[in-house]
Amino acid sequence: MAVLFRPFFSIDDPVWVPALREALGDLDFRVWPDCGDPADITAIVGWEVFPEDRNSWPNLKVILSLRAGVERFLSSPHYPPGVKLVRMIDPGLTEGMREYVAAFVLRFHRDIDRVETDAAAGEWPSSIPVGAAQRTVGFLGFGHLGQACVPVLQPFGFRLRGWSLSKKSVPGVESFTGPESFESFLAGTDILVCLLPLTPETENCLNAHTLGLLPRGAYLINAARGRHLVEGDLIPLLDSGHLGGAALDVFRREPLPAGHPFHAHPKIIVTPHISAITIPQTGALIIRQSLETILGGEDPPGLVDFAKGY
Numbered sequence: 646m647a648v649l650f651r652p653f654f655s656i657d658d659p660v661w662v663p664a665l666r667e668a669l670g671d672l673d674f675r676v677w678p679d680c681g682d683p684a685d686i687t688a689i690v691g692w693e694v695f696p697e698d699r700n701s702w703p704n705l706k707v708i709l710s711l712r713a714g715v716e717r718f719l720s721s722p723h724y725p726p727g728v729k730l731v732r733m734i735d736p737g738l739t740e741g742m743r744e745y746v747a748a749f750v751l752r753f754h755r756d757i758d759r760v761e762t763d764a765a766a767g768e769w770p771s772s773i774p775v776g777a778a779q780r781t782v783g784f785l786g787f788g789h790l791g792q793a794c795v796p797v798l799q800p801f802g803f804r805l806r807g808w809s810l811s812k813k814s815v816p817g818v819e820s821f822t823g824p825e826s827f828e829s830f831l832a833g834t835d836i837l838v839c840l841l842p843l844t845p846e847t848e849n850c851l852n853a854h855t856l857g858l859l860p861r862g863a864y865l866i867n868a869a870r871g872r873h874l875v876e877g878d879l880i881p882l883l884d885s886g887h888l889g890g891a892a893l894d895v896f897r898r899e900p901l902p903a904g905h906p907f908h909a910h911p912k913i914i915v916t917p918h919i920s921a922i923t924i925p926q927t928g929a930l931i932i933r934q935s936l937e938t939i940l941g942g943e944d945p946p947g948l949v950d951f952a953k954g955y
Contacts, residue, residue: 646940647673649680651691651698661711664925665690668933688939690932693717699725707731707939709932711923713738713790714870715949716843730949735931737924739793742840745868745920747797749892750836753864754780754803758890758912777802783834785850786841786869787813787820788955790921794838806830831858836866843870844954853878862889868920871896876907883912894920 650665652658662676675681686702690709699722707729710718715732718724752758754777763770780803784791787807792815795805799817806819808830813820821830831837837859841847851867852875859865865888867874876897882888892914893907899918907913935945949955 646687646936647675647681647685648688648690648936649675649677649686649702651677651689651695653692660925661929664929665932668929669936672936688936694721694723694725696723699723709733709935711928711932713921713923714843715955716870719949719951719954729944730951731935731945732947732949732955733923733928733931734789734947735923735928737927738921739790741919741924742790742868742921743794743797745894745916746794746838746866749866749914750782750798750803750838751801752892752914753836753866753890758914762911778804780804780835781806781833782836782838783808783830785830785837785839786847787815787818788840788842791838791840806834827855828858831855832860834859834863836864839865839867839869839873841869841873842955843872846954848872849875851875851878853882856882856888859888861887863887864889865891865893867891868894871899879913880906880910883910888912890914892916894918 648669650662652661666674673685675686680686683701684703687704687706688709689698689702689705690711692711694708702725705725705728708718709731710733713733715730718730755774782798782803782805784794784807787809791807792813795815795818798805805817806821807813807815808821808827810823812822821827839851841850849872851865851873856865856878874893879888879891883891890912894916895918901907901915907915935947938945
């Protein structure tokens with residue numbers, strides 16, 4: 646097995662190349678463009694596929710993504726037919742998402758934005774806070790990342806619910822399954838956390854209608870993909886008071902242009918796609934484990950179902 650790493654940010658990747666060399670040192674590890682005989686390549690590690698990938702590797706068996714999301718691979722006309730795809734399930738990435746979600750759930754729950762605004766104006770108002778037991782946090786997309794956030798939030802006493810296409814059973818979490826339960830899931834969610842994979846069915850799922858189903862004053866946290874949100878629908882819902890605020894980590898265009906109205910809106914927090922970043926040291930070990938599983942004749946965790954899109 647020869648493993649080829651396709652850098653994305655630069656040809657000389659100073660972070661991922663050393664991490665992968667250390668994890669895969671006893672394998673035939675190669676870094677583009679020094680790929681040697683194309684017929685040797687049986688596995689590619691990288692961020693996306695390139696035009697030459699479709700036909701250049703006659704013995705390619707698997708592509709291992711360094712991303713948790715795989716829509717760039719699935720939508721690419723260059724993806725080689727018949728080749729398996731494995732998405733990244735990295736403990737470092739997962740921990741980052743847990744921290745991000747917890748940070749903004751607590752920020753919105755304790756109304757920190759209003760507190761900061763009042764303090765900056767020299768005001769000192771007092772109010773009775775809403776208890777966590779009276780606040781419902783809903784995960785739109787309740788797969789690996791959504792379920793990983795549950796243990797972080799449960800100690801505070803939040804009511805937790807998750808929506809997914811397939812039934813999930815997690816202690817202490819109310820489960821909603823399928824399109825028929827989607828609207829009822831939204832109607833009872835005070836803080837909505839979007840962690841859905843991006844598929845043709847989920848694109849534009851956060852829009853005026855669906856966000857309008859949330860209770861008045863609800864909050865949105867989108868740490869999934871920018872194309873889930875119809876951007877033009879968000880600000881009117883915030884200005885009307887139907888939504889209390891939004892934390893957005895992903896956008897249709899990244900970096901978010903300097904003049905975009907999201908930057909200036911007082912109820913929108915913009916972060917630069919930092920919620921869940923694959924950590925080279927842990928991610929490289931996951932790549933190693935996946936390759937060992939494949940060499941053993943089994944399917945690794947994160948094997949993508951092309952029909953489902955994740």
